[in-house]
Amino acid sequence: MGEREEAQGVDRLTMLTDDILLSILGRVNHAAAARTSVLSKRWRNLPWLLPELNLHVRDFLPAPCPDPIEVQHMGRAMASLTKSTSSLLGNRRSDRTITRLSLQLYMTGYRSRDIGLLVSDAIDREMVKELHIAIVDEKGPNDCENEDMLRRALRVDGFFGAYPSVLRCVTRLHLVNARFAKPDLHHSLFDCGRQLQHLSIENCDTGDCSVWRIDAPDSKLRILEIYFPCWQRVEVLCLPKLERLSWEGWWYFHAPLLFGSVPALKELHLLNAATPNQRGFSLAEVLHGTTNVNTLTLNFVGEKLWIQPEGKQLRDAFSKLRKLCIHGIYVEFDLFWTMNLLEAAPSIEIFDVEVYEHPCEDVTEGRIKTFGDRVKPSWEMPRFTSSGKWQLKELLFVGFRPSLEQHTLFIRAVMDRAPNLKTVLIKDYKESCERCEALVPRPSPAGGTFPRDKAEQETIVNQLRDRACWSSPQIIFSSGYLICGTY
Secondary structure (H helix, E strand, C coil), rough: CCCCHCCCCCCCHHHHHHHHHHHCCCCCCCCHHHHHHHHHHHCHHHHHHHCCEEEEEECCCCCCCCCCCHHHHHHHHHHHHHHHHHHHCCCCCCCCCECCCEEEECCCHHHHHHHHHHHEEEEEECEEEEEEEECCCCCCCHHCCCCHHHHHHHHHHHHHHHHHHHHHHHEEEEEEECCCCHHHHHHHHHHHHCCCCEEEEEECCCCCCCEEECCCCCCCCCCCECCCCEEEEEEEEEECCCCCEEECCCCCCCEEEEECCCCCCCCCECCCCCCCCCEEEEEEEEHHCCCCCCCCEEEEECCCCCEECCCCHHCCCCCCCEEEEEEECCCCCCCCCHHHHHCCCCCCCCCEEEEECHHHHHCHHHHHHHHHHCCCCCCCCCCCCCHHCCCEEEEECCCCCCCHHHHHHHHHHHHCCCHHHHHHEECCEEEEEEEEEEECCCCCHHHHHCCCCCHHHHHHHHHHCCCCCCCCEEEEEEEEEEEEECC
């Protein structure tokens, strides 16, 4: 700051335009933005001018955040959220449109009704263009009793029933820990929620062993995320605009999904740690009915494979696949079984492999009790008939261990069969695990540590290129966010 500016008492923030200040405020939570109103008369009105409002109940919890979060903490946070919502929506000029209102609340007490009334009134006055709602809870799935989930579903239904304009306006919805009646769930989400484009449901369902059938030809839903429900299966009979579906965790013994008409589906992500009584299912059967999937992610979370051995059966479903991600393969498992998937999809351009290693799990009896001994893949190596047609351009290998021969042999096998391969990116694990870090003594990684110095990397490169390959890609070593070697 110059002497002249200092003498005039003008700081750098005061020199900024309102648009820049609003851009800064839009990047912090509302509780922090509201505190800036005490800085000066000019700052006092800025929170009311924000085009996007993020009103999240968890921002009003005490700091540091209590553990566990009790009912009284949630009640006080809801009281503060109600006060802020009233201030920002009740006192806002009608000509100041909110382009997006993101609302996160607990469905406890009477405060949710007060907030529903404020938001409904703002929608009726055409002040809100886009609405995101997350109805959250602080209980984990294992702590939720059936009666708790039924009561929460009734409260959610009652909330949207009392304020129908809220449900008609919502474009993104996140629901947690609720057990609905089948007709109520479908009616609310697809008959009333006509603008809904993004739906996340976490530990929500329509009863143990139930089947949820979605038949919504007029729905605008583009993204569906399902986390740890008790559905036996979800049958997506008709969702014409669905582009991405993610499912994490299923409990039953067969395929969790069945597709009907999903012409726009491009991305499918499946994650599950299989228990001993879960049998492998046919991935080809799950993908039957899809015609445009270009990105597929399968994550096994370090346990046995939950898909059956398949190869050519997948060719129709894989015909437009461009990116294949195989994650959560236990670090000591063989990797050559994945070549069956590459052979079935010569159109793949990016192949992303990530191995799984968590010593913190191996020292506890809980993993063995729940998942049993790890079962190695028993797939046979494919007879390569299409490798000359492979379009593979990039191989990403995360969790590489130099002393595990199967890692080096696998990368070299891909290089041998991919004439268009341009890049091999070899990475350490993306993030460390706090429980693994806390182990004393900390066990050495299986297969040695990631090669970080030049001599170690050159040894690996020579092993990969020790004989003529069909391709000669650039080989890059990366640890964290840093490139530590390019060859």
